[in-house]
Amino acid sequence: GQNIDQPTEMTATEGAIVQINCTYQTSGFNGLFWYQQHAGEAPTFLSYNVLDGLEEKGRFSSFLSRSKGYSYLLLKELQMKDSASYLCAVNDYKLSFGAGTTVTVRA
Amino acid sequence: DTAVSQTPKYLVTQMGNDKSIKCEQNLGHDTMYWYKQDSKKFLKIMFSYNNKELIINETVPNRFSPKSPDKAHLNLHINSLELGDSAVYFCASSPLTGLNTGELFFGEGSRLTVL
Numbered sequence: 001g002q003n004i005d006q007p008t009e010m011t012a013t014e015g016a017i018v019q020i021n022c023t024y025q026t027s028g029f030n031g032l033f034w035y036q037q038h039a040g041e042a043p044t045f046l047s048y049n050v051l052d053g054l055e056e057k058g059r060f061s062s063f064l065s066r067s068k069g070y071s072y073l074l075l076k077e078l079q080m081k082d083s084a085s086y087l088c089a090v091n092d093y094k095l096s097f098g099a100g101t102t103v104t105v106r107a
Numbered sequence: 108d109t110a111v112s113q114t115p116k117y118l119v120t121q122m123g124n125d126k127s128i129k130c131e132q133n134l135g136h137d138t139m140y141w142y143k144q145d146s147k148k149f150l151k152i153m154f155s156y157n158n159k160e161l162i163i164n165e166t167v168p169n170r171f172s173p174k175s176p177d178k179a180h181l182n183l184h185i186n187s188l189e190l191g192d193s194a195v196y197f198c199a200s201s202p203l204t205g206l207n208t209g210e211l212f213f214g215e216g217s218r219l220t221v222l
Contacts, residue, residue, distance in 0.1 A: 033210070042197060042213035043150065085148055094163050095201075095211055097142075097150040 004098035006088050011104045012078055020073045020101045022088030033095065034062050034073045035087040043087055078105045110134050113198045113214040120188060121222055127184045128217045130198030139181040140199040141173060156181055193221045
């Protein structure tokens with residue numbers, strides 16, 4: 001089975017940095033994904049890590065440590081439009097999602 | 108030219124009724140999924156089909172019956188609807204499956220409300 005944990009909510013100020021942590025315990029592993037979901041919309045792909053280390057994509061970066069079962073998503077230079085739910089998902093023969101972290105960006 | 112499209116977007120119905128949600132993808136992907144997102148926003152896999160064959164069935168009540176007439180379509184039929192079935196149902200597709208599953212492409216979701 002899978003156990004994927006991430007914080008429920010985070011609040012940050014426009015222009016700041018926020019780090020969303022995700023820990024997982026799965027029977028198999030072939031990659032970790034981060035998705036963004038705005039209220040009332042479909043999840044959209046943000047990043048993918050399969051090897052240890054940091055992947056950077058513009059204002060968003062994602063880190064993976066397979067030995068620790070740990071990942072984080074780093075959002076820099078926060079903008080109001082970044083207010084959304086961020087879902088951590090692990091590929092263990094299928095894509096299983098955490099419950100999501102709701103990020104609220106305040107002016 | 109939406110990549111993954113599902114209909115209807117909203118569905119309000121009474122307990123005990125039967126309803127269907129349809130999904131189509133024009134990405135040429137081999138694998139399609141149904142996910143359920145409940146009121147707590149937890150996105151849970153229900154079914155997965157690869158080239159019309161069922162490959163994942165996640166302990167879903169047998170009132171839920173998926174059907175894939177071809178690899179571009181995956182429909183979900185729900186019998187005897189219950190209050191707890193109220194949720195947003197997302198269809199998704201991916202090019203591969205299993206440990207090679209890559210990015211999922213999601214439809215816009217179908218919000219089902221059972222009264």
